[in-house]
Amino acid sequence: xxxxxxxxxxxxxxxxxxxxxxxxxxxxxxxxxxxxxxxxxxxxxxxxxxxxxxxxxxxxxxxxxxxxxxxxxxxxxxxxxxxxxxxxxxxxxxxxxxxxxxxxxxxxxxxxxxxxxxxxxxxxxxxxxxxxxxxxxxxxxxxxxxxxxxxxxxxxxxxxxxxxxxxxxxxxxxxxxxxxxxxxxxxxxxxxxxxxxxxxxxxxxxxxxxxxxxxxxxxxxxxxxxxxxxxxxxxxxxxxxxxxxxxxxxxxxxxxxxxxxxxxxxxxxxxxxxxxxxxxxxxxxxxxxxxxxxxxxxxxxxxxxxxxxxxxxxxxxxxxxxxxxxxxxxxxxxxxxxxxxxxxxxxxxxxxxxxxxxxxxxxxxxxxxxxxxxxxxxxxxxxxxxxxxxxxxxxxxxxxxxxxxxxxxxxxxxxxxxxxxxxxxxxxxxxxxxxxxxxxxxxxxxxxxxxxxxxxxxxxxxxxxxxxxxxxxxxxxxxxxxxxxxxxxxxxxxxxxxxxxxxxxxxxxxxxxxxxxxxxxxxxxxxxxxxxxxxxxxxxxxxxxxxxxxxxxxxxxxxxxxxxxxxxxxxxxxxxxxxxxxxxxxxxxxxxxxxxxxxxxxxxxxxxxxxxxxxxxxxxxxxxxxxxxxxxxxxxxxxxxxxxxxxxxxxxxxxxxxxxxxxxxxxxxxxxxxxxxxxxxxxxxxxxxxxxxxxxxxxxxxxxxxxxxxxxxxxxxxxxxxxxxxxxxxxxxxxxxxxxxxxxxxxxxxxxxxxxxxxxxxxxxxxxxxxxxxxxxxxxxxxxxxxxxxxxxxxxxxxxxxxxxxxxxxxxxxxxxxxxxxxxxxxxxxxxxxxxxxxxxxxxxxx
Numbered sequence: 001x002x003x004x005x006x007x008x009x010x011x012x013x014x015x016x017x018x019x020x021x022x023x024x025x026x027x028x029x030x031x032x033x034x035x036x037x038x039x040x041x042x043x044x045x046x047x048x049x050x051x052x053x054x055x056x057x058x059x060x061x062x063x064x065x066x067x068x069x070x071x072x073x074x075x076x077x078x079x080x081x082x083x084x085x086x087x088x089x090x091x092x093x094x095x096x097x098x099x100x101x102x103x104x105x106x107x108x109x110x111x112x113x114x115x116x117x118x119x120x121x122x123x124x125x126x127x128x129x130x131x132x133x134x135x136x137x138x139x140x141x142x143x144x145x146x147x148x149x150x151x152x153x154x155x156x157x158x159x160x161x162x163x164x165x166x167x168x169x170x171x172x173x174x175x176x177x178x179x180x181x182x183x184x185x186x187x188x189x190x191x192x193x194x195x196x197x198x199x200x201x202x203x204x205x206x207x208x209x210x211x212x213x214x215x216x217x218x219x220x221x222x223x224x225x226x227x228x229x230x231x232x233x234x235x236x237x238x239x240x241x242x243x244x245x246x247x248x249x250x251x252x253x254x255x256x257x258x259x260x261x262x263x264x265x266x267x268x269x270x271x272x273x274x275x276x277x278x279x280x281x282x283x284x285x286x287x288x289x290x291x292x293x294x295x296x297x298x299x300x301x302x303x304x305x306x307x308x309x310x311x312x313x314x315x316x317x318x319x320x321x322x323x324x325x326x327x328x329x330x331x332x333x334x335x336x337x338x339x340x341x342x343x344x345x346x347x348x349x350x351x352x353x354x355x356x357x358x359x360x361x362x363x364x365x366x367x368x369x370x371x372x373x374x375x376x377x378x379x380x381x382x383x384x385x386x387x388x389x390x391x392x393x394x395x396x397x398x399x400x401x402x403x404x405x406x407x408x409x410x411x412x413x414x415x416x417x418x419x420x421x422x423x424x425x426x427x428x429x430x431x432x433x434x435x436x437x438x439x440x441x442x443x444x445x446x447x448x449x450x451x452x453x454x455x456x457x458x459x460x461x462x463x464x465x466x467x468x469x470x471x472x473x474x475x476x477x478x479x480x481x482x483x484x485x486x487x488x489x490x491x492x493x494x495x496x497x498x499x500x501x502x503x504x505x506x507x508x509x510x511x512x513x514x515x516x517x518x519x520x521x522x523x524x525x526x527x528x529x530x531x532x533x534x535x536x537x538x539x540x541x542x543x544x545x546x547x548x549x550x551x552x553x554x555x556x557x558x559x560x561x562x563x564x565x566x567x568x569x570x571x572x573x574x575x576x577x578x579x580x581x582x583x584x585x586x587x588x589x590x591x592x593x594x595x596x597x598x599x600x601x602x603x604x605x606x607x608x609x610x611x612x613x614x615x616x617x618x619x620x621x622x623x624x625x626x627x628x629x630x631x632x633x634x635x636x637x638x639x640x641x642x643x644x645x646x647x648x649x650x651x652x653x654x655x656x657x658x659x660x661x662x663x664x665x666x667x668x669x670x671x672x673x674x675x676x677x678x679x680x681x682x683x684x685x686x687x688x689x690x691x692x693x694x695x696x697x698x699x700x701x702x703x704x705x706x707x708x709x710x711x712x713x714x715x716x717x718x719x720x721x722x723x724x725x726x727x728x729x730x731x732x733x734x735x736x737x738x739x740x741x742x743x744x745x746x747x748x749x750x751x752x753x754x755x756x757x758x759x760x761x762x763x764x765x766x767x768x769x770x771x772x773x774x775x776x777x778x779x780x781x782x783x784x785x786x787x788x789x790x791x792x793x794x795x796x797x798x799x800x801x802x803x804x805x806x807x808x809x810x811x812x813x814x815x816x817x818x819x820x821x822x823x824x825x826x827x828x829x830x831x832x833x834x835x836x837x838x839x840x841x842x843x844x845x846x847x
Contacts, residue, residue, distance in 0.1 A: 084132050086122040086173020087187015087194035088115065089160045089214035090144035090278065095462060096291070097122075100142055100174040104135065120169015120187040122146065124177055135177020136185065136208055143278025143291065144171010145212025146178070147194040147205060148185020156202065158194040160187065162214035171278070175212045176205070237318045240271030244311045251308075264307035271314040272298055293466070293495045294826070300492040301822055304485050312823035313496065320830025341412030342433055346370075346377035349421065359428040366424045370415045379431045380422035382407045387418035394432060395522045395777035436776075439524050449532060450507050450797055457503070465498035465812075489822065490815055496825040497811045502832035506800030509836065513843035514793040523786050524774040532797075533755045534773060534790035536736055540688055540783075541727055541749070543741040544695035544702070545582060545670060547759060547780070548709055553582055553670035555590035556651065559642065560664035568664045569596045572656050575614045575623040578604040583652060584612065586668050587623075609696055609719040611654070623656050623666075625698070627717070636662055650704030652697050672708055675781045680710045682784035686791070692730060694723045694749065723749040740783065757783070793843055800836045807832040 091097055097115040104113045104124065109131040115122045126132055132148070139146035147158065163169055169187040172194065176185045182205075183197040194216060196205055202218045209216035247263030272295060279295035294317045301310035347354040349367040359377050362368065367383065370376055376389075388400040391413045400416055403409055409422055411431040428434065473491030477484045511528040518525045525531050545551050560568040573591040576584035577598055591597075601614040610631075611624015622628060626643050629636060636643065636655070639662060646653055651667040680691055693714040695702050702716035715726040727749050730737045739746065739753035742760060750756030750771055758771030760778035775782045811828045814820035820828075 082127075082132065083123060083125040084135075084148055084177065084184040085186035086124065086135065086139075086146045086148055086170075086177045087160070087185055087196075088120045088122050088139065088144055088146050088170030088174060089163045089172030089187055089194070089209060089216075090212050091120060091163065091169050091171050096144065096278070097170040098459070099292075100139055100144060100146075100170045103138060103142055104174055104177075107131070107134075107138070110135075115170040115173075120163055120172070122170045122173035122177070122187070124173075130180060132177050132184070133180020133182065135173070135179070136175040136182050137178030139171050139174025139177060140208065140212045142171055142174060143212065143274065143280070144173075144175050145187075145209040145214045145216075146171065146173030146176035146185055147187055147196040147209065147216075148173075148176060148182050148198065156196050156198070156205070156218060158196065158205065158209070158216040158218055160192055160194050160209060160214055160216050163187075163192065172209060172212050172214060176208055179208065235322075236271060236274070237315070237322050240267045240311075240315050240318060243267035243270065244315050247311065248308065261307050264311040265302070267311035268298055268302060268307075268314050271311075271318045275314070275317065293499050297492045297496045297822060297826070300488065300495075304488050306489065306822065309489075309822040313826045316823060316826040316830055320826075320834060323830075323834050341375070342428075342431070343375050343377045362424055362428070364424055364427060368422050368424060370409075370420045370422060372415060372417050372419060374415055376409050376411050376413045376415065376422070378411050378422075378424050378428060379426040380409055380424045382409060382420055383423050384421035385419050387420050388416045390414040390416055391777075392522070394436070436519060436524060439526060449529060450801070454503055454507055454801065457500075461500055461503075462498055465494060469494035469498060490818070493815050493820055493822050493825045494812070496822065496829060497808060497815065499829050500804070500808070501829055502807065502836045503801065503804040505833060506804050506836050506840075507797050510793055510797050510800060510840035510843060513840050514789055517844050517846055518786060518789055521782065521785060522776040523782050524776065525786070525790075526772055526774075530755060530772040531790050531793055533736075534738070534787055535792075535794035537688065537738045537755060537787065539690040539692060539730055539735040540683065540738045540740060541692040541694055541723075541730060541753065542711070543723075543739075543746050543749075544693055544697065544705060546742055546778075547740055548676050548693060548705065548711075549670040549672055551582055551670070553586045553652065553668045555586055555666055556669045557646070557667035558664070559639075559667075561639070562661065562663045565664070566594075566596050568656055569594070569666075570599055571616060571621055571663070572623050572654065572666060574598040574601045574616055575604075575612050575621055575656075577601070577614075579606060579612050581612075582670075583654060583668050587654065587666060619658060621656070621658055623654050626653060626655050629655050629657060629662055632659055634660065634662055639665060644700075647698045647700030648704070650701050650708075652701055672705065673779060675779055676709050679780040679784055683787065684710070686784065686787055688787075690730075690735065692726075694718055694726050721748065724752045727752045740780070757786075789843065789846055792846060796839055796843060800839060803839075804832055804836060 088097075088100065091100075100122065101113045101115050104110050107126075109127045111125040111127060113122065113124050124132065124135060126135075136146045145160070147160075160169075160172065163172075172187045173185055176182050176196065179198070179200070181199045183199070185194065185196045185198075187194045194209070198205060206216045206218070243263045244267040247260045247267065250263065251260045275291045275298075276295045278291040294313065298310045298313045298317075301307070301313060342359070345356050345358055346362055346368045347370075348357050348362060349369055354369055362378060368377065368380065372387070382403055382405055384405065386402070386404040389403045389409060390400045391410065394410045394413055403420065408425075409415075409420070410433065411428075412433040426432075469491045472494055473488050476482050476487045481487075507528070511531055514531055515525050515528075525534070542548050545553075558565045558569060563571075569587070569591045572587050573596060576587050599616050601616045603613075603615040603620075605613050607613060607622075607624060607628065610628040611622060613620060613622045613624075615621070622632075626636065634657060639655070643653055643655075643665070646665075646667050651669050654666040654668060655662050655664075656666065657663045683691065691710065691712045693702065693706055693709075693711045695705075695714065695716055696718050697705075697716060699716045702714045705711070706714045715722070718726065723746065727737055727739055731754070736755075737753045738755040738757055739749045740757045740759065741747075741750055742758060750758065755773065756771045757773045757775065759775045759780070773786060775786070807828055811820055811825055815825070
């Protein structure tokens with residue numbers, strides 16, 4: 001079941017360069033091999049990145065030492081293919097990514113390059129590890145910084161400042177990737193983090209990042225190396241702006257024109273150093289990014305004598321980038337807040353003393369002590385003490401949860417009252433909060449359909465407008481329509497308008513903001529694709545037990561016909577002793593409360609969807625629904641009327657008997673969750689056309705619960721495979737369907753639905769791994785918020801896209817009448833990008 005859902009989410013499990021996806025054969029545990037996706041098969045070799053994360057417990061058939069990978073790529077090479085992920089800094093639009101990609105592909109030792117602008121990550125497959133030594137240098141020459149990315153233990157993580165779009169991250173990855181001493185580097189634009197495996201000193205890595213135009217800080221065990229992270233002296237933007245303003249003021253005071261021109265020139269040089277440097281390397285690699293366009297406009301303005309225009313272009317450009325960087329940092333804080341939830345040290349019990357240790361040095365089985373008011377440093381099981389724990393950082397639950405001996409606690413949650421002794425059950429890298437962070441970072445790397453479309457549009461739009469600008473500069477004056485200076489100016493304005501910055505960041509920033517908001521509220525959305533799908537859902541199918549109901553049924557009535565009730569319960573308890581079904585647990589608990597023991601039994605069996613059986617004293621006994629006994633030909637006789645009455649009242653019935661007679665029945669009821677009705681009402685008010693319940697219970701129980709909860713439609717007496725058919729039926733009726741279940745028993749239905757939503761992810765690793773969206777708390781309270789957030793994200797994305805396009809087209813229309821000046825063109829571009837970012841950030845504040 002898990003594999004079925006994994007295949008459905010192949011886009012999220014890519015481990016190979018060039019879009020290759022990981023295909024797991026569960027029949028051989030721990031092994032994985034890679035296969036290229038069809039669309040990348042021609043240009044990509046299937047080779048996995050050898051990060052600790054990927055290689056820790058997995059033997060890959062695509063290892064760097066396998067010569068077959070070279071053959072698979074269609075090339076013979078003396079060195080094996082080595083795929084490395086990089087973090088790129090300095091990219092402020094997708095065209096930066098294209099610049100880096102084109103430049104690196106010209107190298108004969110590089111097999112494939114893939115760059116994700118939104119996340120600032122780059123994956124490079126090269127012939128031999130030594131090829132990656134030069135990648136960071138080459139990326140640096142392009143004006144960006146590249147560093148290898150690792151998520152495992154022993155790798156260094158750097159916080160990078162100055163990235164304003166995914167192409168900046170790609171620049172950094174390419175730059176550091178060229179350094180022979182850098183084994184692997186990955187940069188995540190969304191989180192502003194760079195993971196590097198290298199043999200250099202941290203200061204050297206920081207310097208390399210700085211050469212690409214960005215700042216890096218080493219993060220290690222909660223400490224940061226601040227060398228070179230803060231710029232000394234006056235910021236470039238301020239210095240450039242000062243010369244610009246001074247020149248503008250002096251131009252009205254009779255100051256000689258040469259002095260005013262020198263001031264404007266100083267503003268251009270100071271502010272334009274980084275853009276010109278980046279533009280040089282972009283042109284060298286055959287790419288058009290915003291640095292090329294802006295640098296061309298500024299230099300062109302100076303050449304035709306428009307020094308003020310040139311200085312204004314440069315200053316507005318660097319100011320806009322600075323504001324964008326600051327705004328994007330706000331969106332990254334949503335993830336950094338999660339990362340900082342768990343403390344870096346814990347008090348480990350050693351005899352009668354407590355020793356403070358870094359969480360990285362604590363092993364499974366160690367006992368840690370958490371005092372009142374402290375945060376849980378690691379996941380574990382309470383072995384002594386009782387307390388009230390605030391789990392909101394993990395599950396989003398507003399009320400604290402009581403914890404005692406045997407209960408599970410999670411890293412990052414807050415111990416509010418008593419002291420607890422906890423046995424550690426997971427290492428620091430495997431805790432629930434660590435998995436959440438990892439999943440959220442991966443989710444922010446996934447391109448939503450809208451973003452993919454926008455990127456394709458930008459790839460076509462930019463070169464077309466660039467060529468049009470060249471024609472505008474040359475064409476009209478050649479045919480005698482106006483002067484060269486007039487049309488050169490209009491062409492330069494057109495170059496600036498060619499930057500699709502606002503458009504290309506319209507979607508990724510909104511997605512990062514929405515996913516970050518959801519994560520803080522206990523909801524994991526595993527990518528932009530699923531965020532968009534959630535906003536378009538029309539019908540929701542709910543599993544009954546544990547979703548709409550408490551999932552903890554209780555025995556309400558026992559009716560015995562051939563034996564006394566204690567004997568009946570003893571037989572029932574014996575049969576159900578080896579079952580994990582909630583109804584079986586209810587019968588066992590009921591019998592235990594009355595001190596009714598089991599009988600000697602054997603040949604325990606579960607009858608899927610119907611009940612269970614066991615052999616007691618040489619005779620086969622059964623405990624199951626009435627349908628099971630009818631299929632065996634057992635006459636229920638006088639029980640039929642009582643069965644109908646109890647089922648109509650919403651009870652689930654367990655008949656106990658043999659192959660020849662029914663001995664009695666046990667009535668079980670499951671209470672409806674307090675928040676179920678409120679959640680369904682909210683969902684209906686948000687436009688959900690149909691609420692559907694899927695259950696294996698009888699018609700009467702299903703009808704009764706549907707009426708109490710406000711469910712519009714139900715499918716009763718379903719076997720597990722029947723839930724898949726029910727979901728397909730809803731889809732065949734033309735509805736976009738979400739399935740809500742526990743992520744384990746309902747995996748086939750979750751995979752079949754257009755959107756799979758699992759509940760209770762905090763206690764279920766499978767749910768976190770399989771579903772598209774995970775509600776960390778074990779209730780429906782978070783579902784309306786998730787749908788509302790997704791709907792708002794879709795609206796904001798549409799607003800951003802239309803605003804960006806209309807602004808761009810309006811600017812284009814105003815160029816030719818001469819209304820739009822060069823500095824106004826820059827202002828419209830950078831201003832639109834900033835407005836788009838600020839609009840997207842509204843998603844961070846939604847409660």
